[in-house]
Amino acid sequence: MYTDKVMDHFMNPRNVGEIDNASGVGEVGNASCGDIMRIYLDVEDNIIKDVKFKTFGCGAAIATSSMATELIKGKTIDEALELTNKAVADALGGLPPQKMHCSNLAADALHKAIADYKAKQDAKK
Amino acid sequence: MRRVYLDHSATTPVHPGVIEAMVDCMQNHFGNPSSVHSFGREAKKLLEEARANVAHLIGARPEEIIFTSGGTEADNLTIFGVARAMRKKGNHVITSATEHHAVLDACQALTKEGFEVTVLPVDETGMVRVEDVKAALKPETVLVTIMHANNEVGTINPIKEITQLVKAHGAIMHTDAVQTVGKIPVDVNDLGVDLMSLSSHKIYGPKGVGALYIRKGTKLFPLSHGGGQERKRRPGTENLPGIVGFGKAAEIMARELPEEMGRMGRLRQRLIEGLLAIPEVQLNGHPTERIPINVNVSIKYIEGESLLLMLDMKGIAASSGSACTSGSLDPSHVLLAMGICHEVAHGSLRLTLGRDNTEEDIEYVLDVLPQIVERLRAMSPLYANKEG
Amino acid sequence: MRRVYLDHSATTPVHPGVIEAMVDCMQNHFGNPSSVHSFGREAKKLLEEARANVAHLIGARPEEIIFTSGGTEADNLTIFGVARAMRKKGNHVITSATEHHAVLDACQALTKEGFEVTVLPVDETGMVRVEDVKAALKPETVLVTIMHANNEVGTINPIKEITQLVKAHGAIMHTDAVQTVGKIPVDVNDLGVDLMSLSSHKIYGPKGVGALYIRKGTKLFPLSHGGGQERKRRPGTENLPGIVGFGKAAEIMARELPEEMGRMGRLRQRLIEGLLAIPEVQLNGHPTERIPINVNVSIKYIEGESLLLMLDMKGIAASSGSACTSGSLDPSHVLLAMGICHEVAHGSLRLTLGRDNTEEDIEYVLDVLPQIVERLRAMSPLYANKEG
Ligand SMILES: Cc1ncc(COP(=O)(O)O)c(C=O)c1O
Ligand SMILES: Cc1ncc(COP(=O)(O)O)c(C=O)c1O
Numbered sequence: 001m002y003t004d005k006v007m008d009h010f011m012n013p014r015n016v017g018e019i020d021n022a023s024g025v026g027e028v029g030n031a032s033c034g035d036i037m038r039i040y041l042d043v044e045d046n047i048i049k050d051v052k053f054k055t056f057g058c059g060a061a062i063a064t065s066s067m068a069t070e071l072i073k074g075k076t077i078d079e080a081l082e083l084t085n086k087a088v089a090d091a092l093g094g095l096p097p098q099k100m101h102c103s104n105l106a107a108d109a110l111h112k113a114i115a116d117y118k119a120k121q122d123a124k125k
Numbered sequence: 126m127r128r129v130y131l132d133h134s135a136t137t138p139v140h141p142g143v144i145e146a147m148v149d150c151m152q153n154h155f156g157n158p159s160s161v162h163s164f165g166r167e168a169k170k171l172l173e174e175a176r177a178n179v180a181h182l183i184g185a186r187p188e189e190i191i192f193t194s195g196g197t198e199a200d201n202l203t204i205f206g207v208a209r210a211m212r213k214k215g216n217h218v219i220t221s222a223t224e225h226h227a228v229l230d231a232c233q234a235l236t237k238e239g240f241e242v243t244v245l246p247v248d249e250t251g252m253v254r255v256e257d258v259k260a261a262l263k264p265e266t267v268l269v270t271i272m273h274a275n276n277e278v279g280t281i282n283p284i285k286e287i288t289q290l291v292k293a294h295g296a297i298m299h300t301d302a303v304q305t306v307g308k309i310p311v312d313v314n315d316l317g318v319d320l321m322s323l324s325s326h327k328i329y330g331p332k333g334v335g336a337l338y339i340r341k342g343t344k345l346f347p348l349s350h351g352g353g354q355e356r357k358r359r360p361g362t363e364n365l366p367g368i369v370g371f372g373k374a375a376e377i378m379a380r381e382l383p384e385e386m387g388r389m390g391r392l393r394q395r396l397i398e399g400l401l402a403i404p405e406v407q408l409n410g411h412p413t414e415r416i417p418i419n420v421n422v423s424i425k426y427i428e429g430e431s432l433l434l435m436l437d438m439k440g441i442a443a444s445s446g447s448a449c450t451s452g453s454l455d456p457s458h459v460l461l462a463m464g465i466c467h468e469v470a471h472g473s474l475r476l477t478l479g480r481d482n483t484e485e486d487i488e489y490v491l492d493v494l495p496q497i498v499e500r501l502r503a504m505s506p507l508y509a510n511k512e513g
Numbered sequence: 514m515r516r517v518y519l520d521h522s523a524t525t526p527v528h529p530g531v532i533e534a535m536v537d538c539m540q541n542h543f544g545n546p547s548s549v550h551s552f553g554r555e556a557k558k559l560l561e562e563a564r565a566n567v568a569h570l571i572g573a574r575p576e577e578i579i580f581t582s583g584g585t586e587a588d589n590l591t592i593f594g595v596a597r598a599m600r601k602k603g604n605h606v607i608t609s610a611t612e613h614h615a616v617l618d619a620c621q622a623l624t625k626e627g628f629e630v631t632v633l634p635v636d637e638t639g640m641v642r643v644e645d646v647k648a649a650l651k652p653e654t655v656l657v658t659i660m661h662a663n664n665e666v667g668t669i670n671p672i673k674e675i676t677q678l679v680k681a682h683g684a685i686m687h688t689d690a691v692q693t694v695g696k697i698p699v700d701v702n703d704l705g706v707d708l709m710s711l712s713s714h715k716i717y718g719p720k721g722v723g724a725l726y727i728r729k730g731t732k733l734f735p736l737s738h739g740g741g742q743e744r745k746r747r748p749g750t751e752n753l754p755g756i757v758g759f760g761k762a763a764e765i766m767a768r769e770l771p772e773e774m775g776r777m778g779r780l781r782q783r784l785i786e787g788l789l790a791i792p793e794v795q796l797n798g799h800p801t802e803r804i805p806i807n808v809n810v811s812i813k814y815i816e817g818e819s820l821l822l823m824l825d826m827k828g829i830a831a832s833s834g835s836a837c838t839s840g841s842l843d844p845s846h847v848l849l850a851m852g853i854c855h856e857v858a859h860g861s862l863r864l865t866l867g868r869d870n871t872e873e874d875i876e877y878v879l880d881v882l883p884q885i886v887e888r889l890r891a892m893s894p895l896y897a898n899k900e901g
């Protein structure tokens with residue numbers, strides 16, 4: 001059902017956890033199947049220095065969370081904004097058709113976290 | 126790696142004696158039971174022996190058993206067959222919210238033919254209330270179909286009491302006994318039902334074969350047409366190797382049931398105790414009125430599919446009512462009907478025992494599971510919320 | 514005693530390689546293909562391999578094959594499924610007089626749902642005339658179902674020509690290819706049909722499994738409801754051992770067909786020659802457009818069942834279109850549709866060849882049969898009348 005890449009990221013997820021006083025936090029929940037994903041960013045000089053996630057969901061949901069955090073770690077905010085759901089799924093070697101909606105979670109949560117970071121920056125100004 | 130199969134309500138391994146009987150049938154008696162010659166007569170003999178064995182398992186007479194391609198077909202044949210045959214008498218059918226999709230979806234399809242279907246609720250243990258059946262019976266009611274035990278939570282319905290009401294009312298009573306036959310004593314005359322669905326692959330027989338018990342005198346239209354096989358109720362060349370395997374499985378089940386029932390019950394108790402020792406785990410279903418092979422728990426703050434995958438990596442095969450495993454967007458209709466909320470239903474885990482399981486298997490699961498639960502909870506934003 | 518099985522159109526022995534594949538499936542891969550865990554995934558893999566093998570045998574794509582419980586179900590699923598799905602477009606269905614009962618009786622049942630059914634005649638060789646199809650097509654025609662080859666006399670219909678007409682007319686074309694697949698080359702794209710019925714037990718696979726080829730885009734309602742198996746077109750836990758056996762049989766047939774076809778044709782010619790050497794024996798069916806395994810003759814002045822019983826005493830398994838073998842009062846509807854009179858139909862004998870048959874088998878039959886014919890004729894008042 002899942003590719004080896006998916007299973008690897010599922011069994012050994014990268015960047016699980018939380019960041020205290022994160023620069024930005026984004027949470028999305030897909031009401032349809034009850035999965036929830038939260039991403040924490042630590043941003044310094046416009047660069048994502050650290051990223052953590054917590055996810056309640058299926059194997060695909062956890063693997064996409066892990067892969068998304070891997071893909072943006074060390075990237076600039078602008079680069080991170082370019083990450084698409086499809087890119088995450090592709091990086092995992094594809095997802096089963098009925099699981100494509102899970103891959104929408106990760107990039108969406110990330111974009112929300114970046115929006116939260118930007119809002120916080122604006123508030124500081 | 127140790128492999129522990131705990132998904133016997135999904136399907137069972139085929140008993141070695143069943144395989145042997147099927148191979149003998151295919152190697153030595155491959156004829157078409159309808160043929161006049163000796164090859165045909167030998168096949169016919171095997172067919173009727175199998176029918177007698179299946180009948181015996183549920184206290185029926187051989188001529189009241191017809192073979193189908195499985196439980197799904199037996200359910201559909203009943204629902205369409207009886208409803209259509211009784212159309213002139215009435216157009217109301219009663220079923221329950223926790224039925225298998227073969228029953229629920231067939232009833233749903235009946236509404237397009239002008240039938241009205243009442244779907245009874247269940248209580249929080251998953252049981253149909255006898256008084257609800259009583260209240261739902263109408264002059265137009267022609268068929269009531271309530272499952273004997275549920276496949277997800279194992280709750281056993283009070284079919285005998287329900288049947289008494291239904292028969293007194295003059296309607297026809299069907300029960301889907303796919304999950305009880307071979308696991309607890311089942312007798313068509315004790316229960317009093319008019320029709321009963323069975324499936325071979327849940328009792329260590331092969332997949333692709335089932336049976337419908339039809340009490341003498343019950344009217345039923347066939348679902349399909351063709352040769353006159355199975356008293357014109359189910360045409361098509363008989364699935365002889367499958368039927369022979371089913372018959373053998375029925376024979377073995379009848380013999381082993383009394384002892385296995387007790388053993389399953391004991392393994393089940395140990396498993397439930399061990400699971401409830403994990404924090405924030407709840408038992409779903411009825412505490413006592415459940416088939417002895419069924420354990421269903423919800424492990425809060427985690428999602429069932431990830432749990433199944435991690436168990437699978439440890440060689441443990443289980444199932445879940447999580448939406449993520451269903452291919453649809455909703456979690457198990459059974460758990461929801463019992464009033465369990467979406468989140469808790471997502472974290473459901475079903476472990477169903479079988480004749481190959483040992484105490485060591487149970488201890489292995491109880492050893493492995495807490496670590497997996499801990500790992501998944503550590504990843505879960507819901508668990509974090511709760512702690513924070 | 515020598516046993517010679519010459520009833521391969523009724524059913525075939527199961528190929529040893531098929532039994533082996535089925536045993537492996539049951540012993541080592543018994544999971545439910547819908548399950549998430551490794552047992553389920555292994556089962557799913559076997560299911561899809563089998564689908565690919567069956568698809569390959571008829572030049573289809575795997576996703577165009579759905580498994581059924583046999584040829585009868587495939588025929589019924591087509592007739593009810595397509596007709597009901599197209600109901601808004603029209604209510605006319607065309608079939609032919611020599612179809613299998615699975616098609617004829619399903620079409621008959623359709624008339625109760627408001628469909629009009631045209632049953633085309635056949636010529637004296639049992640063949641449907643292309644011009645008859647043309648004349649029968651109406652604006653309301655939604656489905657045409659004509660068998661590829663007949664099971665009794667083996668006559669092959671001009672399906673390619675018929676399909677061209679039907680498709681040009683905008684209707685849906687189905688063919689029951691139960692008797693041709695594995696015996697002559699069959700390609701869904703060459704024939705152009707939208708649907709095709711197959712049965713495993715006619716090609717050395719197990720009984721109780723078949724397939725329906727459904728060309729992409731063809732609308733079809735299911736016959737029954739339940740789990741989402743087989744793209745929601747055929748619910749129920751898949752008959753995995755049966756399907757695996759069918760897949761293996763398809764693989765073997767694809768490999769052996771070119772050579773076996775020639776060998777069967779030669780045995781058949783020898784058999785026909787030998788039979789026609791007996792006085793007052795006529796060949797039924799088409800002299801050349803017939804499947805290579807089929808021989809059908811009428812032996813005048815004798816009745817088929819007695820003939821079969823006497824052959825059986827000599828170890829020879831055959832079949833007949835005699836009313837006495839059918840359980841009904843009429844002889845074969847196929848022979849009657851070909852214009853053969855009742856008396857001659859009663860004396861019909863069908864011998865159908867298979868991969869285990871040898872030249873010695875044929876010589877044995879040709880040695881034994883004349884004596885039997887003589888004995889029966891000596892008892893027959895018809896023969897006496899004729900001589901007197
Ligand atoms: C309660 C119940 N009814 C019907 C079925 C369907 O039986 P089958 O898989 O033989 O079609 C099942 C199992 O899937 C079941 O658990
Ligand atoms: C032409 C034809 N169609 C359909 C069938 C029915 O197939 P099955 O026996 O698999 O139901 C048969 C054989 O009995 C047949 O010969």
Ligand code: FES
Nearest residue numbers: 035057058102449
């Ligand atoms: S989280 Fe539900 S299917 Fe992926």
Ligand code: FES
Nearest residue numbers: 816818836837838
């Ligand atoms: S003569 Fe006995 S059935 Fe026809």
